[in-house]
Amino acid sequence: MIIADNVKYHHFKGINEYLKELKNIEFLYLPSYCSELNAIEHLWENIRAAVTHNTLFDQFTELLNQVQSYLCSINKNKSKLKKLCAYIC
Known part of the structure; x- marks a missing residue:
């Protein structure tokens, strides 16, 4: 089963x-x-709250680096990643 949102291209x-x-x-x-x-x-x-909220980046590459760094760190914490991506009732 594939779960998809209702965006038109789906x-x-x-x-x-x-x-x-x-x-x-x-x-x-x-x-x-x-x-x-x-x-x-x-x-x-979660990315917005942890990385970009109230932050002004001088260069787009700074934003990309911060997001990439955060994703690498969260990838190491499997329980947090699982919790973020789970269905929440």
Whole structure:
């Protein structure tokens, strides 16, 4: 099963024909405007709070370096990463 949000490009014209060919894969679409169900939104919120909130970067590369550094550090903490990307009721 693949969980996808309802963005338009996840509903492209040929998706139904393509999915019929994939017998073992089913798409589950999240309800519209339910970002709390989308795991990546929890990670983005955490990155913003930890890295970019109230921070002005002089160069775009500084921002990229800080985000990359944070992602490397959080990747080492599997329990935190799992918690951020889990479905939260």
